[in-house]
Amino acid sequence: MQSIFETIKRVAFEIDEAIKTEDLGYSDSENSSGEDQLKLDVRSDLIIEKAFATTPVVKNLVSEEKEGVLELNPEGRYTICYDPLDGSSLVDVNLSVGSIFGIYEGALQGENLVASAYVVYGPRIELVIATRKGRPQLYRAVQGEFRHIGEITMGEKGKLNAPGGTQQNWCDYHKSFIDDLFAEGYRLRYSGGMVPDLHQIMLKGGGLFSYPGTSDKPHGKLRQLFEVIPFALMYERSGGEAIDNKGRRLLELVPTHPHDTSPCFFGSKYEIAKLKTAYGIDA
Ligand code: AHG
Ligand code: MN
Numbered sequence: 139m140q141s142i143f144e145t146i147k148r149v150a151f152e153i154d155e156a157i158k159t160e161d162l163g164y165s166d167s168e169n170s171s172g173e174d175q176l177k178l179d180v181r182s183d184l185i186i187e188k189a190f191a192t193t194p195v196v197k198n199l200v201s202e203e204k205e206g207v208l209e210l211n212p213e214g215r216y217t218i219c220y221d222p223l224d225g226s227s228l229v230d231v232n233l234s235v236g237s238i239f240g241i242y243e244g245a246l247q248g249e250n251l252v253a254s255a256y257v258v259y260g261p262r263i264e265l266v267i268a269t270r271k272g273r274p275q276l277y278r279a280v281q282g283e284f285r286h287i288g289e290i291t292m293g294e295k296g297k298l299n300a301p302g303g304t305q306q307n308w309c310d311y312h313k314s315f316i317d318d319l320f321a322e323g324y325r326l327r328y329s330g331g332m333v334p335d336l337h338q339i340m341l342k343g344g345g346l347f348s349y350p351g352t353s354d355k356p357h358g359k360l361r362q363l364f365e366v367i368p369f370a371l372m373y374e375r376s377g378g379e380a381i382d383n384k385g386r387r388l389l390e391l392v393p394t395h396p397h398d399t400s401p402c403f404f405g406s407k408y409e410i411a412k413l414k415t416a417y418g419i420d421a
């Protein structure tokens with residue numbers, strides 16, 4: 139798997155360069171989720187596809203920006219499911235964005251995720267890698283190389299609240315739950331990019347990021363294979379929890395289609411316990 143992590147490090151610098159130098163406009167196509175693709179979405183997708191095409195352990199690719207499964211090497215062992223540029227609509231306002239990678243061995247479902255990684259393109263480039271053992275590891279780019287910074291551990295309870303989705307379309311018990319967190323002193327932190335938002339909560343010791351099912355999007359917005367499941371591993375490995383609206387671990391999701399979404403909640407233990415009470419989920 140080391141060769142996959144090395145490839146991710148390489149593409150991180152290429153995508154960062156593209157973000158900094160290339161056209162910020164729309165392409166003339168949309169992706170499988172019906173979203174207009176930016177030229178940068180397409181470009182980042184191609185950078186990643188090209189890089190993994192020469193990484194022999196990679197069997198298949200599944201991308202937010204591609205319809206089906208792209209076969210690369212029948213002898214390969216892993217399928218990489220990735221969001222090449224998460225939060226891409228924030229590039230034109232110069233906010234942080236990211237790339238997310240889920241590395242699966244076998245059928246594409248949560249329990250077969252063997253590792254995940256994400257890159258944050260912000261004032262600096264940062265990379266976090268999680269495997270099934272130990273804490274997620276944080277790296278920061280310094281002079282063209284990633285330096286290991288340390289491991290990430292969240293507290294039992296945090297201070298930040300990142301509530302996703304259109305509030306008008308939240309159900310009543312979700313709205314009261316979010317209001318209760320603010321009434322307890324939680325502070326709002328929501329940029330509209332799940333990579334920087336989830337990264338901030340993990341690095342600042344904890345809190346809650348939620349993207350619930352809403353009246354307009356009953357299954358939420360975030361995609362299981364390349365957004366939800368990879369971050370579920372990050373949160374569990376750093377001492378937090380990641381569940382859906384029924385209390386099921388997101389790491390046990392079994393998507394029926396590569397672009398399936400799921401309501402999702404990522405947090406430290408205290409906030410997830412409170413969410414379970416608010417949603418009537420047996421602890
Ligand atoms: P993408 O840019 O890959 O389509 O993903 C954007 C996602 C995610 O990063 C973010 O948390 C969420 O969309 C924001 O959605 P809302 O604008 O509905 O809050
Ligand atoms: Mn995304």
Ligand code: MN
Pocket residue numbers: 179202221222223224225226
């Ligand atoms: Mn994206």
